Amino acid sequence: MISKAFYWLLPHPMLTLLLALVWTLLQNDVSAGMVVFGLILGIIIPWSTSAWWPDTPKGFRMGKMISYSIMVLWDILVANIEVAWIVLTVSNEKLKPAWIVVPLELRQPEAITVLAGTITLTPGTVSADLSDEGHSLLVHVLHTDDPDAVRDEINIRYQRRLKEIFS
Amino acid sequence: MTIEVIGAIATAICLLVGAGFTLVGTIGLVKFNDSMTRLHAPTKVGTVGVGALLLASMLYSLTYNYGSAHEILIMAFLFVTAPISANFIAKVNIHRRSCETPPEPPKDDTWGTLNVPDADKAVSNPVNATQS
Numbered sequence: 001m002i003s004k005a006f007y008w009l010l011p012h013p014m015l016t017l018l019l020a021l022v023w024t025l026l027q028n029d030v031s032a033g034m035v036v037f038g039l040i041l042g043i044i045i046p047w048s049t050s051a052w053w054p055d056t057p058k059g060f061r062m063g064k065m066i067s068y069s070i071m072v073l074w075d076i077l078v079a080n081i082e083v084a085w086i087v088l089t090v091s092n093e094k095l096k097p098a099w100i101v102v103p104l105e106l107r108q109p110e111a112i113t114v115l116a117g118t119i120t121l122t123p124g125t126v127s128a129d130l131s132d133e134g135h136s137l138l139v140h141v142l143h144t145d146d147p148d149a150v151r152d153e154i155n156i157r158y159q160r161r162l163k164e165i166f167s
Numbered sequence: 168m169t170i171e172v173i174g175a176i177a178t179a180i181c182l183l184v185g186a187g188f189t190l191v192g193t194i195g196l197v198k199f200n201d202s203m204t205r206l207h208a209p210t211k212v213g214t215v216g217v218g219a220l221l222l223a224s225m226l227y228s229l230t231y232n233y234g235s236a237h238e239i240l241i242m243a244f245l246f247v248t249a250p251i252s253a254n255f256i257a258k259v260n261i262h263r264r265s266c267e268t269p270p271e272p273p274k275d276d277t278w279g280t281l282n283v284p285d286a287d288k289a290v291s292n293p294v295n296a297t298q299s
Binding site for chain 2: 022025026028029076077079080083084087088092095097099101103116117119120121122123124126127128129130131132133134135136138140142
């Protein structure tokens, strides 16, 4: 009963927190009034738009998501230096771009979106397209000698972790 | 060494790093000769380039006046939207056949962008449409 009332008032508790946080950051100063106003916005907006939201993903693990984000941030930093090196040192003739196909084990749209975003943000790879029934992801690689190794790395490093997060 | 000096040096380093990455990104945009490889340089190097410039802005405002948190928001929105614009440019490239044809997906029929109904085939493929 209580949990039903809770979800009626707060259909998306994480979104409520996020909206309050974004509002406070937008104001650029932390005062009680702004936090309360942000919380009011965070309650009103998800509540009034809840009819148009698809189902909330169940079994989302926040702790693992945070450690995943930190790992991705580190990867972005390292891989940016790699791409900068490729841009400056590899000539156009020697560049070996390639398409790779990543078979998707993830089924939830949210999880696939996070995976595609991660692939694009970690340099050297851009996720380009999804197959028409969503079983594989098309990825373009800037420069690689071994496309299969890149695919396996995406699978092991990102897809497996996302599968745990969105289990 | 006062706080101001340390802050100024850190700001300068961040500005240099950000400007350097942005420069490399634009060099890549000019240098590569294919629309798909061109996509790589600005979308990626841009994230660290802009990130370092925003970090410089945060360090500056922390040292010389009240702190500022807008940069975190800019960063978050940039990280969410950058992959989407890159994805759209890639999809346009596939759609216009201006890149190498991607390999067939193993399980499904075709890629989402190439999956057009028969009635629209003539319109969707500009190369064939101009030839016929």
